[in-house]
Amino acid sequence: MPDTRHASIxxxxxxxxxxxxxxxxxxxxxxxxxxxxxxxxxxxxxxxxHLQMPGWGSVPCEVLEAEPYERLVYTFNTTWTLTWRLVVEGKGTRLLLEHSGFDLDDKRDRAAFERMGKGWQGTVLPRLAEVAAAEG
Known part of the structure; x- marks a missing residue:
């Protein structure tokens, strides 16, 4: 039976x-x-x-996978995982992010889940795109 308490972005x-x-x-x-x-x-x-996150403080992380230019996976706090996949697309890169491990029964996790999808999509990843493009 699938675990419906946990969610991903x-x-x-x-x-x-x-x-x-x-x-x-x-x-x-x-x-x-x-x-x-x-x-x-x-x-x-x-x-x-550690990542110094506003509102969260110093968040411990550990790299689980690192395939240069293709895939980076690390834990983010004790329960979340960030999986970054890079796929060549034309003259650019398709970046696919999965932020997993949200416990929807936990009040703080649920609140983070509800706002972080919009934050990744509308703010954080567009800033990453600007930085990466400026480096080229």
Missing amino acids: SVDQFIPAPPAKVWDALTKPELLARWWAPGDVSAVVGHRF
């Missing part, structure tokens, strides 16, 4: 930059801080890092 964003530039925006701390949050990210499986 999926976002699809075209970025007019090659996968290498998008990868850099996801994995270089100085670029990550420009579009999302300061943090000591590194694309090395097992790397533990």
Whole structure:
């Protein structure tokens, strides 16, 4: 039986930059801080890092998968997972994000789930696109 308490957000964003530039925006701390949050990210499986998130403080993360220019997966707090997939599309990159692990029975998780889909789609990923395109 499927677990209906947990939910995911999926976002699809075209970025007019090659996968290498998008990868850099996801994995270089100085670029990550420009579009999302300061943090000591590194694309090395097992790397533990923190993102400094407004309203959440220092959020612990751990890299689970890192396939350069194709896929980056890391935990975000103790229950969520961010999966970033990069797909070449023309002269740009199709970025597919899945933010999973929201426990809809938990008040804070439910509130985050209800607002983060719009935030990823309308604010955060468009800023990532701007940073990656500017780096090209």
